[in-house]
Amino acid sequence: MLYREAGQFKTSYSADQQIFPILQDRYGxxxxxxxxxxxxxxxxxxxxxKAILIPVLIFSLAAIGLNILTGxxxxxxxxxxxxxxVGAFGAYNFMLRIDGLPFLVALILGGLAAAAVGVLxxxxxxxxxxxxxxxxxxxxxxxxxxxxxxxxxxxxxxSSGVITAQDVVILGYHFDGPQAKYVxxxxxxxxxxxxxxxxxxxxxxxxxxxxxxxDVAAEVIGIRPMRAKLVAFAVSxxxxxxxxxxxxxxxxxxxxxxxxxxxxxxxxxxxIIIGGVGSIMGSFxxxxxxxxxxxLLDNVVPAIFxxxxxxxxxxxxxxxxxxxxxxxxxxxxxxxxxxxxxxxxEKLRLWPFPH
Amino acid sequence: MQFFFEVLIGGLLSGVLYSLVAxxxxxxxxxxxxxxxxxxxxxxxxxxxxxxxxxxxxxxxxLETGSAVVFWLAFVLALASMVVLGLLTxxxxxxxxxxxxxxxxxxxxxxxTFLVExxxxxxxxxxxxxxxxxxxxxxxxxxxxxxGILVSKFDLFAAAAAGVLVTSLALFFQxxxxxxxxxxxxxxxxxxxxxxxxxQHIWGIVWGVAGFVALVAGMIWGARNGVQFALTFTALxxxxxxxxGGFTSVPGAIVGGLIIGASEKxxxxxxxxxxxxxxxxxxxxxxxxxxxLVRPEGLFGERHIDRV
Numbered sequence: 050m051l052y053r054e055a056g057q058f059k060t061s062y063s064a065d066q067q068i069f070p071i072l073q074d075r076y077g078x079x080x081x082x083x084x085x086x087x088x089x090x091x092x093x094x095x096x097x098x099k100a101i102l103i104p105v106l107i108f109s110l111a112a113i114g115l116n117i118l119t120g121x122x123x124x125x126x127x128x129x130x131x132x133x134x135v136g137a138f139g140a141y142n143f144m145l146r147i148d149g150l151p152f153l154v155a156l157i158l159g160g161l162a163a164a165a166v167g168v169l170x171x172x173x174x175x176x177x178x179x180x181x182x183x184x185x186x187x188x189x190x191x192x193x194x195x196x197x198x199x200x201x202x203x204x205x206x207x208s209s210g211v212i213t214a215q216d217v218v219i220l221g222y223h224f225d226g227p228q229a230k231y232v233x234x235x236x237x238x239x240x241x242x243x244x245x246x247x248x249x250x251x252x253x254x255x256x257x258x259x260x261x262x263x264d265v266a267a268e269v270i271g272i273r274p275m276r277a278k279l280v281a282f283a284v285s286x287x288x289x290x291x292x293x294x295x296x297x298x299x300x301x302x303x304x305x306x307x308x309x310x311x312x313x314x315x316x317x318x319x320x321i322i323i324g325g326v327g328s329i330m331g332s333f334x335x336x337x338x339x340x341x342x343x344x345l346l347d348n349v350v351p352a353i354f355x356x357x358x359x360x361x362x363x364x365x366x367x368x369x370x371x372x373x374x375x376x377x378x379x380x381x382x383x384x385x386x387x388x389x390x391x392x393x394x395e396k397l398r399l400w401p402f403p404h
Numbered sequence: 405m406q407f408f409f410e411v412l413i414g415g416l417l418s419g420v421l422y423s424l425v426a427x428x429x430x431x432x433x434x435x436x437x438x439x440x441x442x443x444x445x446x447x448x449x450x451x452x453x454x455x456x457x458x459x460x461x462x463x464x465x466x467l468e469t470g471s472a473v474v475f476w477l478a479f480v481l482a483l484a485s486m487v488v489l490g491l492l493t494x495x496x497x498x499x500x501x502x503x504x505x506x507x508x509x510x511x512x513x514x515x516x517t518f519l520v521e522x523x524x525x526x527x528x529x530x531x532x533x534x535x536x537x538x539x540x541x542x543x544x545x546x547x548x549x550x551x552g553i554l555v556s557k558f559d560l561f562a563a564a565a566a567g568v569l570v571t572s573l574a575l576f577f578q579x580x581x582x583x584x585x586x587x588x589x590x591x592x593x594x595x596x597x598x599x600x601x602x603x604q605h606i607w608g609i610v611w612g613v614a615g616f617v618a619l620v621a622g623m624i625w626g627a628r629n630g631v632q633f634a635l636t637f638t639a640l641x642x643x644x645x646x647x648x649g650g651f652t653s654v655p656g657a658i659v660g661g662l663i664i665g666a667s668e669k670x671x672x673x674x675x676x677x678x679x680x681x682x683x684x685x686x687x688x689x690x691x692x693x694x695x696x697l698v699r700p701e702g703l704f705g706e707r708h709i710d711r712v
Contacts, residue, residue: 123507125507125510125511173693173696173697176696176697176700177696177700179439179506179507179510180439180441180506180507180510181647181696181700183510184643184644184646184647184689184692185689185692185693185696187640187643187689188686188689188690188692188693191685191686191689192686192689192690195682195683195685195686198682199679199680199681199682200680311637311640315514315518318511318514319515322511322515362526365522365523365525365526365530366522366526367522368518368519368521368522368525369518369519369522369523369526370522371515371518371522372515372516372517372518372519372520372521372522373515373519374515375511375512375514375515375518376496376497376512376515376516376519379501379504379508379511379512379515380497380500380501380512383504383508
């Protein structure tokens, strides 16, 4: 009754082509942003902000990055964590070596550094695809982490490559409390997510989807697969890079290259599988799911079974649940949580009348 | 020069272990077109199950710890578990996903990897355990006296085991009825189905055989480095082996494994010191990456990768 587009007539092309064509979606976007941007930082406890909301936002951004590459352009990557590492260490070095560089510029430069590295490791995708490419991106994963550990220049000669992020200052304001950091993260993520949502429906985004669905056909209709793939690698790595920089600056504060390991890459892959491959909304849902599930398991399992099972059991259970869920989603709902969201919206358009 | 040979032989023999893992990948890929990322986890599962049974059996049956009966009983039980695991995987994971894109199946096996690792550690615990095969890990004396090169008896045994395994698999594929059916399925699913080869039986068998290969690989790996979670990471090195050797070729898996093993050790010893060491962790992948640009189908693979 409330959520339907009846009576909303488009009288101009720009009205017809906007990102959220339905009025309720448009308001919904601002309402959600207002809730998470104003209400949540006022009400949420420090634990929620630091341990749940900030990581969910950062992982959402990384998941959007991987989703652009895997979900839209169809190139599977197992190296997203390494591109995050490039972003984190890139931003750190730009801040360190250029005096008075504004934080947001460093963030973007970190992302661009990741994009450059991403294009480099995307080059094999011009000749290979599928799991061949997955193995090629594994090379990126191991090589980048090794380089960051072995060459002390990247971490300013810190032992074993640990870096401590500088203070975040924008226009003289110090972002040091969890609230401030959360709002900053939210701002960056919201802007980039909106950009991604827009990007995937431009000519570039459509070219990605064409290449994903059938590369030969895409080439026949005049899309250059080489360009499309490399742009996808660049944009995807940029998103992962910015997510990595935020990971260092607003989430952990201190990071080491080994933290960006294969496990993290898999985690991001799981986020897009569970959230929904080829969906921006799904990236958020998947990230929230993957961050919240272990916390939920940690709290619920001891309550049911007591402490008799030991600490090792929890981590094993987590592996089993993650693995099982991946298989379950791939079989039962390949489009992930985003599809459920969509079904919900379609149901809502008819509600309360059945037809 | 002597040092060079020692490194080379050490590398080749550790390459044998990669080959054993890669073999499991190839078997399943050939027969069902599924790239089973979980093979490494299956190796871990197999080794852990074998060691686990070896530990609990004496207590259950009142047998002497470390006796031959316990060894073989544990072997049989572990093999049975692997076959059950393989059949379950085929039934629960792959059958519902038949005809899905390759990439979906690949992601499903990544999920399977986590599931299998979790179950293995959930049942047997996460401690590092030793695995005793009764072969001492010491240099062969006469070879050391003659040429001064150190070659471990254990490595040689591992190589021999791999050789026997590959030979018997080759014979099985070549001369038995089931082997013929397997090759037919590998060649063309539709054609095999139309001449009356039961596809699902064949897939069950392949997963069983892959489980057996995983058990052998797991026992040898486990005896060398202890049964521990790190095994699953080392098993990832089988992926560049596959790229080098080609996904569909058994000899390719062997040769690829040897090349990867030898080159990573040589690179570590000769190039490593120049750049700070530790290049073993990524060298095989970069080698495979470089190789992909030159020859994407691998050394022995079939030429059917579609180029864009």
